[in-house]
Amino acid sequence: MPLSRARIIAAAARVADRGGLDSVSMRTVAKELDVEAMSLYHHVTNKDALLDGLADWVAAQFYRPKTDVGWRVEMTKRANSLRAVLSSHPWGLGMIESRSNAGDALLRHHDAVLGSLLTVFPLRMAAHAFSILDAYIYGFVLTEVNLPFAPGEGHENEMAEQLVPDMAGLPHLRRMATELMATGEYSFTAEFEAGLDLILDGLERHTGGSRSEGTS
Amino acid sequence: MPLSRARIIAAAARVADRGGLDSVSMRTVAKELDVEAMSLYHHVTNKDALLDGLADWVAAQFYRPKTDVGWRVEMTKRANSLRAVLSSHPWGLGMIESRSNAGDALLRHHDAVLGSLLTVFPLRMAAHAFSILDAYIYGFVLTEVNLPFAPGEGHENEMAEQLVPDMAGLPHLRRMATELMATGEYSFTAEFEAGLDLILDGLERHTGGSRSEGTS
DNA sequence: ACCTGAACACCGTTCAAGT
DNA sequence: ACCTGAACACCGTTCAAGT
DSSP, rough: OOOOHHHHHHHHHHHHHOOOOOOOOOHHHHHHHSOOOOGGGTTTTSSSHHHHHHHHHTTTOOOOOOOSSSSHHHHHHHHHHHHHHHHTTTHHHHHHHHHSSHHHHHHHHHHHHHHHTTTTTTTTHHHHHHHHHHHHHHHHHHHHTTTSOOOOSSSSSHHHHHGGGGTTTOOHHHHHHIIIITTTTHHHHHHHHHHHHHHHHHHHHHTOOOOOOOOO | OOOOHHHHHHHHHHHHHHHGGOOOOOHHHHHHSSOOOGGGGSSSSSHHHHHHHHHHHHTSSOOOSSSSSOOHHHHHHHHHHHHHHHHHHHTTHHHHHHHOOOOOHHHHHHHHHHHHHTTTSSSHHHHHHHHHHHHHHHHHHHHHHHHSSOOOOOHHHHHHHGGGGTTTTTTHHHHHIIIIIITTOOOOHHHHHHHHHHHHHHTTTTTTOOOOOOOO
């Protein structure tokens, strides 16, 4: 099978999944393909172009909202999709955000999100909704993927126990760790959905419609 | 003046402000201090420790909410402070989030935020508020600092003009660029505050209090 | 105790050479 | 047309040597 841009990007994604973004070098990606580093330059102009491709590879997996379905359901599906994709590729968010020019897949994704919002919101309000949803999702995922453990697997209490010893002089954090996280009452998924619903509720007040499409 | 951990971190911040995080190397930081690279190792154990110090240097500048003032005013001040600090040091957010163990300054900041929220919310609701505010602020700043231009200086229309040509097949983004951004009606600061207020309004409904401390 | 220079194993990338 | 090896200017870091 000959080398190609697509194969190189897929190989880079595998290397990043395995060892983090820092482990992606022209030499490690080449090794993944049983080829010399210099061979890659015949298919990608340089490492920056490879990273652009990697960002696009991630964005292509984001769910694109449809316009013939209720906006709230679509925004929820979209939010969960981003969280899922970026959780399984923790390097993805940094990759997407650090590229100075958005790739095609990301632009198409954003266009689809905006299209769904425009089915119920006037332009300016749709822009507000777009901005707040994007910020919330990215921000939540940003902290989640950088946690020193894998969330969503019941490790919340372990984390709390790890952290408590260092919490002299931090009374409120200590309280949260002992009374909430250590008791198993805390779940990142529930937290994500609660925040999302608060935002969607706030937005819905500006549609003039009733709360017909709630998700909970 | 002798070398010290603090001087090294301050020099690293200057290098990062000037040339981005990628330009921070043991050799460039040493040169900033007119010293050899190896001298740094007598004051920081390795580059990772230097980056930990850099993250702490940023977090130390975040405004810490007080408990004897209204929570809404404090949360707004805190949000604006984070945006201001992270805008003037665009490498700061990535720095803070990529450290696997939070530094002391960041923990103290978080403790202060939680303390303010606990003056009006029960623990679980305070945790929700903490999570959603952090996610929103980080997410908004994340996209803002990675824009290919400096926002808040009226460059919004320039951006729109740059982007429009490539927008074949992206009808909704094109519409937003031409009808909203290019007309000068769009402002990142206004957008940030609108989203923040929507979230604070949503949270306020859970305090049982009236909207007495509004900021607009 | 603090600073340094050479050295080692890595980077991204250029260039001339192979097929 | 595609792949390669040597080379260059960089990295972080170790270690022995200087003061």
